[in-house]
Amino acid sequence: MILDKDFKVSEIDNRIYGSFIEHLGRAVYEGIYEPGHPLADEQGFRKDVIGLVKELNVPLVRYPGGNFVSGYNWEDGVGPVGERPRRLELAWRTIETNEVGTNEFADWAKKVNSEVNMAVNLGTRGIDAARNLVEYCNHPAGTYWSDLRVSHGYKAPHKFKTWCLGNEMDGPWQIGHKTAAEYGRIATEAAKVMKWVDPTIELVACGSSNSAMPTFADWEATVLDHTYDHVEYISLHQYYGNKEDDTANFVARSLDMDAFIRSVTAICDYIKAKKHSKKTINLSFDEWNVWYHSRDADSKRDPWQIAPPQLEDIYTHEDAILVGCMLITMLRHSDRVKIACLAQLVNVIAPIMTEKGGAAWKQTIFYPYMHASAYGRGVALNPIISSPKYDSKDFTDVPYLESTAVYNEAADELTIFAVNRDLEDSLYLECDIRNFDGYRVVEHIVLENGDVKARNTAGNQASVAPHNNGNAEVKDGFVQSMLPKFSWNVIRLAK
Template sequence: MADQLQAKMILDKNYEIAKIDERIYGSFIEHLGRAVYGGIYEPGHPEADEQGFRKDVIELVKELQVPIVRYPGGNMVSAYNWEDGVGPKEDRPRRLELAWRVIETNEVGTNEFVDWAKKVNSDVMMAVNLGTRGIDAARNLIEYTNHPSGTYWSDLRRSHGYEQPHNIKTWCLGNEMDGPWQVGHKTAYEYGRIAQETGKAMKLVDPTIELVACGSSNTGMPTFPEYEATTLDIAYEQVDYISLHQYYGNRNNDAANYLAKNMDMDHFIKTVRATCDYIKAKHRSKKTINLSFDEWNVWYHSNDADKKIEPWTIAPPQLEDHYNFEDALLVGSMLITFLQHADRVKMACLAQLVNVIAPIMTENNGRSWKQTIFYPYMHASIFGRGVSLKPILSSPKYDSKDFTDVPYIDSAAVYNEEKDEVTIFLVNKHLEDAITVTTDVRSFEGYSLVEHIILENDDLKAVNTVDHQAVAPHTNSESKLGDGILEARLPKTSWNVIRLKKSN
């Protein structure tokens, strides 16, 4: 019988995990498919601004409050010459873009992207090419972006109309360099050496930057986690973060197993964390390497369609996953996993932001809309600022094809002392039943229930389209708070955001 399942939780303001680095709500724009051309940039569009950027997309990105955006790749960066994308547009070359086998027009490059990032109130996480290039191109690029004036590259930037330096502070040393698909693929030793020397040169130009070294492309790589260990063993003192990438899919149409895949992400984070700490101990270092989960999402819907795309076209519709409701649930659980590891996961990038495996979709010369995954991402970004708390949760569990003892309830909580607010994020993975969660919140004396936001749909395969938002949040809940006890009914397969605020 429904509604009889129960979970219990204790939430105490003293059970702190860590202050949340807001950059865990970052995203990613690669020169891939329609992410740039037809996504953020479409000069002929009715909503285009004076630079050709779509204002409707800008407004949707601003709704998400994205703090940092990784650019320009991705696989694309490993054969990219950054100089192609600066200076007068009429002088920029068209190139064969080898990663995705398209024509890159270079209409948008470093300066334009920095301008766009400012329009959406975001910082830039810039990647350098360590596939076909290396130390020289990287040191020139950071001189171009970050040095004030008086040198060749900084004065070239000024001649391009950018008097002040961009001051980009977060840099990725290449992308997925362990992957055989990568142009300029490298062994761990080869990559460790180029990362070490490139990082050294870049920090000589600007000692205030932070550097992200490549880890394994995913947990299925045969060299995982040895690639991380070797890379860090060589480049430990030059780098500040190690990157993690992971995508999930539901190709076998097994919802119970699919919704448990954030447990794999949890294991991935713990393994990389342990690897970092082993190298820290080996080096007798006082420095801690933190984690940058700078590619993560659901990705599988578009795989078959992508095989049919003609090569060497401009901005074809690549990787255009149309997300359903169960995808939004898993995205919610993945965000919860980041919050549970806020002490070490300091950056994360939902890959990507517009059209390409993205929360935002557009029509060329037409409208834009929110995919199902837009909502948990937005809720976490807006309400997930503050200190991550450790909920003590007792939840019923289930077993699936690949996982055992899967909690039906995923939970994370964020305490914003400045605003006197507490937000609890919860996912109910039960395919048939609602679950009532009873939470002891007595340490938050004087707090009252502000709202309980719910994302639910009876159809796990429901999708949003430009004409119809089948999956959208509502606040019609049966939650109540009294005498320090919060009682919340979580509908079957639902994403939930419960907000408490101190009463005046």
């Protein structure tokens, strides 16, 4: 591996380390919010969860959905809590109590030092509700909706900067599913009036729900044909699973993510050329993760419960390895991927799990996400890598070494993120850093486990946890290290 200060991809937008909270399962109720919990604060938010989210240093949290938003009346979630209606929530077939809504979530986001990435309903609602929500949230005062917010106890506007124009509108499962042309038109008109209310906001148009959708590529091209002049981003969503129990193939799926990003980037640039535009549309990968463990249990769930356990994947060591590879992939494309949201944050396909009335703990995927967020701030470098490769069921030429590096010039720090995909053997890494004169290894963090299916649970919260006993060192301008088999590595260097 060769690193050079001048081989740059891009300055990394910190929002690439964002996450997502949806009114789904126990993400909100019993997740971030549990008034009866011994560690609940004065608003009912769990302080132990707040602490764990702050460890992750999450800059942006998408809210309130997700499929949920396509049937959501935002007005149900503001005003006196005792007067809020209970609704049948059709996306996930539960009952929504509306105890937590826009203002409460804004308060929680401040507690965890995050911004809110707000979504509007373009399924059952439309232009009018979207502009009213922007006015309620962002206009200072002196109008109906802004004064209503003030009357609810929030004198200062929330000033939400980033907004999603609906969610997965290409999916037949979506409430208010639309064709690309139908969605493109309503998204354009909603975008116009939202920006008339607040010209400072940035908008995310819905891309495909995943790259396997039959409408993929056509959807992006049509939607961008309509929305190009009015939005800043288009979204990507992708989840991976290992139902076949083929670990080597599973951890290669980040190559599919790489191809997805390249394809959507190409479509954006095609529409840019078609429109003779000087504007560049960037990407918001605002749903990504591993998701498959809980699907069988969810298919047996009885409907119309309040905050039942849903999508509660209990993650393995191999899941953490793929999550690390996916983070590396997005950093490599940080010139275009400016926002990303690990979906989700608490209990629902999440790095953080909770027990009602009990403990909160870190899942295996917590660690690569935390390390990337903590040490991946700065400029993404473009490494030159030569690695042995393998073939799997769905992929050819899969590199055993998946790696990238981030240079923080202000702090004189260089961080190498590296995954060894090899299930049997350690991998010798030699990295040329002669352009980084005087840098030494500060720490070599390793996440490894002899059991690829090892998990963290309430009873054994540290079954999979990182250590800092890696053996990386600098000799004659080269980082040298043995990367343990099937491991996630963070090699931190400083001048």
